Amino acid sequence: xxxxxxxxxxxxxxxxxxxxxxxxxxxxxxxxxxxxxxxxxxxxxxxxxxxxxxxxxxxxxxxxxxxxxxxxxxxxxxxxxxxxxxxxxxxxxxxxxxxxxxxxxxxxxxxxxxxxxxxxxxxxxxxxxxxxxxxxxxxxxxxxxxxxxxxxxxxxxxxxxxxxxxxxxxxxxxxxxxxxxxxxxxxxxxxxxxxxxxxxxxxxxxxxxxxxxxxxxxxxxxxxxxxxxxxxxxxxxxxxxxxxxxxxxxxxxxxxxxxxxxxxxxxxxxxxxxxxxxxxxxxxxxxxxxxxxxxxxxxxxxxxxxxxxxxxxxxxxxxxxxxxxxxxxxxxxxxxxxxxxxxxxxxxxxxxxxxxxxxxxxxxxxxxxxxxxxxxxx
Amino acid sequence: xxxxxxxxxxxxxxxxxxxxxxxxxxxxxxxxxxxxxxxxxxxxxxxxxxxxxxxxxxxxxxxxxxxxxxxxxxxxxxxxxxxxxxxxxxxxxxxxxxxxxxxxxxxxxxxxxxxxxxxxxxxxxxxxxxxxxxxxxxxxxxxxxxxxxxxxxxxxxxxxxxxxxxxxxxxxxxxxxxxxxxxxxxxxxxxxxxxxxxxxxxxxxxxxxxxxxxxxxxxxxxxxxxxxxxxxxxxxxxxxxxxxxxxxxxxxxxxxxxxxxxxxxxxxxxxxxxxxxxxxxxxxxxxxxxxxxxxxxxxxxxxxxxxxxxxxxxxxxxxxxxxxxxxxxxxxxxxxxxxxxxxxxxxxxxxxxxxxxxxxxxxxxxxxxxxxxxxxxx
Numbered sequence: 181x182x183x184x185x186x187x188x189x190x191x192x193x194x195x196x197x198x199x200x201x202x203x204x205x206x207x208x209x210x211x212x213x214x215x216x217x218x219x220x221x222x223x224x225x226x227x228x229x230x231x232x233x234x235x236x237x238x239x240x241x242x243x244x245x246x247x248x249x250x251x252x253x254x255x256x257x258x259x260x261x262x263x264x265x266x267x268x269x270x271x272x273x274x275x276x277x278x279x280x281x282x283x284x285x286x287x288x289x290x291x292x293x294x295x296x297x298x299x300x301x302x303x304x305x306x307x308x309x310x311x312x313x314x315x316x317x318x319x320x321x322x323x324x325x326x327x328x329x330x331x332x333x334x335x336x337x338x339x340x341x342x343x344x345x346x347x348x349x350x351x352x353x354x355x356x357x358x359x360x361x362x363x364x365x366x367x368x369x370x371x372x373x374x375x376x377x378x379x380x381x382x383x384x385x386x387x388x389x390x391x392x393x394x395x396x397x398x399x400x401x402x403x404x405x406x407x408x409x410x411x412x413x414x415x416x417x418x419x420x421x422x423x424x425x426x427x428x429x430x431x432x433x434x435x436x437x438x439x440x441x442x443x444x445x446x447x448x449x450x451x452x453x454x455x456x457x458x459x460x461x462x463x464x465x466x467x468x469x470x471x472x473x474x475x476x477x478x479x480x481x482x483x484x485x486x487x488x489x490x491x492x493x494x495x496x497x498x499x500x501x502x503x504x505x506x507x508x509x510x511x512x513x514x515x516x517x518x519x520x521x522x523x524x525x526x527x528x529x530x531x532x533x534x535x536x537x538x539x540x541x542x543x544x545x546x547x548x549x550x551x552x553x554x555x556x557x558x
Numbered sequence: 559x560x561x562x563x564x565x566x567x568x569x570x571x572x573x574x575x576x577x578x579x580x581x582x583x584x585x586x587x588x589x590x591x592x593x594x595x596x597x598x599x600x601x602x603x604x605x606x607x608x609x610x611x612x613x614x615x616x617x618x619x620x621x622x623x624x625x626x627x628x629x630x631x632x633x634x635x636x637x638x639x640x641x642x643x644x645x646x647x648x649x650x651x652x653x654x655x656x657x658x659x660x661x662x663x664x665x666x667x668x669x670x671x672x673x674x675x676x677x678x679x680x681x682x683x684x685x686x687x688x689x690x691x692x693x694x695x696x697x698x699x700x701x702x703x704x705x706x707x708x709x710x711x712x713x714x715x716x717x718x719x720x721x722x723x724x725x726x727x728x729x730x731x732x733x734x735x736x737x738x739x740x741x742x743x744x745x746x747x748x749x750x751x752x753x754x755x756x757x758x759x760x761x762x763x764x765x766x767x768x769x770x771x772x773x774x775x776x777x778x779x780x781x782x783x784x785x786x787x788x789x790x791x792x793x794x795x796x797x798x799x800x801x802x803x804x805x806x807x808x809x810x811x812x813x814x815x816x817x818x819x820x821x822x823x824x825x826x827x828x829x830x831x832x833x834x835x836x837x838x839x840x841x842x843x844x845x846x847x848x849x850x851x852x853x854x855x856x857x858x859x860x861x862x863x864x865x866x867x868x869x870x871x872x873x874x875x876x877x878x879x880x881x882x883x884x885x886x887x888x889x890x891x892x893x894x895x896x897x898x899x900x901x902x903x904x905x906x907x908x909x910x911x912x913x914x915x916x917x918x919x920x921x922x923x924x925x926x927x928x929x930x931x932x933x934x935x936x
Contacts, residue, residue, distance in 0.1 A: 239863065272863075272882055293678075300673035300681045300695075317678075366748050373744060485617065485650075504650055 185217050189233050195321055196292060203228040203288035204318050207276050208297040210493040211322035213420060216263055224275035229288040236275040237267035280306040284313045292318035323498050328512045334536055336421035337514055341534055341548035343416040344425045347371035348551050356558055357406060357431060361386040361399035372416045381415030381422035381495045393520050393528020395484045406432040409527040415495060422495040424516055425549035426532025430557045443555045446521055446529040449473040453487055453517035457537050457545040463505035470519045479521045488516040491534055513537045563595050564640060567611050573699055574670060581606040581666035582696050585654050586675045588871040589700035591798060594641055602653035607666040614653040615645035658684040662691045670696035701876050706890045712914055714799035715892055719912055719926035721794040722803045725749035726929050734936055735809060739764040739777035750794045759793030759800035759873045771898050771906020773862045784810040787817060787905040793873060800873040802894055803927035804910025808935045821933045824899055824907040827851040831865055831895035835915050835923040841883035848897045857899045866894040869912055891915045
């Protein structure tokens with residue numbers, strides 16, 4: 181594990197060197213984690229100058245991280261041994277400022293910072309301590325490195341997906357009528373942890389009846405009723421890697437005609453999106469393939485602004501599958517495909533998978549979330 | 559409720575006017591919520607210029623927010639009717655940029671932004687659209703307004719504390735030996751929601767045996783054993799207001815002598831902190847009163863950098879009760895007092911209350927978290 185993080189840091193070092201930057205200050209937590217294996221709150225990572233990197237902690241790590249008999253903290257692992265680590269002497273400090281100071285002491289020539297993460301106030305403090313050391317923008321360099329996942333990352337996503345599928349599967353075997361959205365969401369989250377997740381990848385969404393099919397439904401005390409559409413969206417976080425799955429069910433013995441029709445429409449749209457996942461495809465073309473059936477059926481208004489997004493250490497990361505997205509999908513990029521239609525007052529359908537883009541020669545996209553997409557009457 | 563938010567916005571407007579600022583752009587979510595009653599993701603609030611304010615949403619609110627038969631979303635309420643609301647035409651936009659554009663259109667003379675929240679990249683985009691409109695720093699103006707709570711806010715905190723006490727009380731009546739930290743934490747969080755919380759105020763902490771008494775323990779699969787100290791720290795969020803409570807118990811029939819001694823020490827330190835809560839007291843003096851008994855007993859190393867902090871819409875807000883803290887406590891400021899000692903390899907004690915500073919004439923600080931602090935053997 182230590183080797184992979186060192187390799188990633190070297191890759192960043194090389195990218196920076198190509199633009200005349202010999203030191204980089206990484207502060208976005210997911211980026212720090214990607215490059216070190218750990219995400220201590222408030223920590224800042226200094227890459228270079230030179231071959232050595234330093235992780236500046238906000239405060240010393242706790243004395244007692246847990247004995248070997250535990251399965252230990254399922255959260256961030258401890259940083260690798262080959263990374264220098266320091267911590268601030270006082271709790272009031274800013275690790276980014278300390279890291280910039282260190283870069284200056286080590287005679288860095290040009291320090292790049294994450295201008296999309298540092299606040300104006302922190303950036304000012306960093307510039308102040310850097311003095312004559314010029315500060316540049318690192319931009320999305322680390323996010324770019326994170327796009328294509330290696331096989332260990334995909335393995336973690338695969339397990340996260342299995343955990344989410346298991347939790348969902350168990351729920352479907354239980355009685356649903358009469359239970360509230362909120363309790364079902366809590367139950368799902370408990371099962372995620374029971375099956376080995378660090379925790380939920382994001383707050384679980386459960387919407388029933390008129391709440392079904394909405395993109396961002398926060399569970400309420402509404403109870404599941406016969407005849408409802410029930411939409412569930414959940415995800416597991418495993419070793420920091422997050423995936424998501426979303427399914428829509430009908431409660432009762434048989435769906436109504438309008439429900440079958442709407443479900444088939446969204447299913448077809450989602451399938452079109454999945455089938456568009458080929459290495460080299462433009463992100464906006466995947467979005468278009470997913471969106472088109474829904475727009476053609478008259479549901480253009482109210483559609484989500486995107487059809488899917490990348491997943492990894494964050495549940496919502498590059499690339500975006502949206503109409504204005506630039507860029508193409510490479511093999512080994514995991515994305516969601518998650519169209520939905522919501523009819524106000526009636527409810528709707530949302531179907532969401534996490535897949536890994538793979539070459540057609542390897543069988544096309546690898547579906548991670550394998551819960552059936554057949555419309556189940558529960 | 560609409561009236562209180564409008565009043566708060568007017569207070570901010572007046573504060574700004576005193577420094578020549580006729581428009582303010584608020585983006586920190588807790589601050590947006592304080593001033594409008596709502597916290598839509600990515601929203602930006604424009605105060606002024608003039609008497610009217612605008613909440614710029616990132617995207618239109620969902621069509622179907624829930625029928626009146628539900629208890630509805632326990633999350634942020636809908637913004638008051640007297641606040642103008644707009645949303646961005648595309649999903650790619652930045653509400654802060656749109657709000658700055660609106661300020662410019664409305665001929666603002668000076669726009670203050672939250673430099674401790676806006677990233678460098680966003681601030682650049684705001685400046686770019688603002689053109690000739692000068693941009694200043696709003697600083698902590700809203701956080702300052704939030705310090706002293708009104709009686710509705712304190713009522714919400716009181717209920718949040720009751721919910722946390724209830725959840726904790728129920729847990730204490732159940733069997734603990736053999737259960738994992740993780741399961742106990744999940745159980746507590748479920749009970750918080752059962753008792754009416756929006757959700758937990760923060761991730762629940764449960765530490766047993768050598769894990770007890772640590773400031774930031776993430777629950778593991780370690781199981782509770784006879785003879786353990788068991789430390790629990792949890793909090794409820796109610797109508798957005800968050801409080802916390804922490805207690806330490808002994809598992810089994812009777813504590814060991816070292817456990818009684820350590821518990822009494824931390825209890826005395828925490829009581830000293832509570833008793834120091836008088837309107838007008840310096841924050842650092844409350845910290846000193848809490849810290850002194852622990853330092854005197856030889857536990858200076860490893861103490862947390864603060865003895866407590868404010869609570870409200872955020873679980874950790876101004877004021878800080880720490881050695882370097884400036885400022886004094888006013889009446890109606892809610893704070894925690896939460897000292898602890900951890901002996902590596904053995905465990906420790908942490909006792910945490912949320913209290914509201916009240917005048918001595920009114921009976922001294924109002925204790926919100928009333929679970930007994932007597933050392934219980936469970």
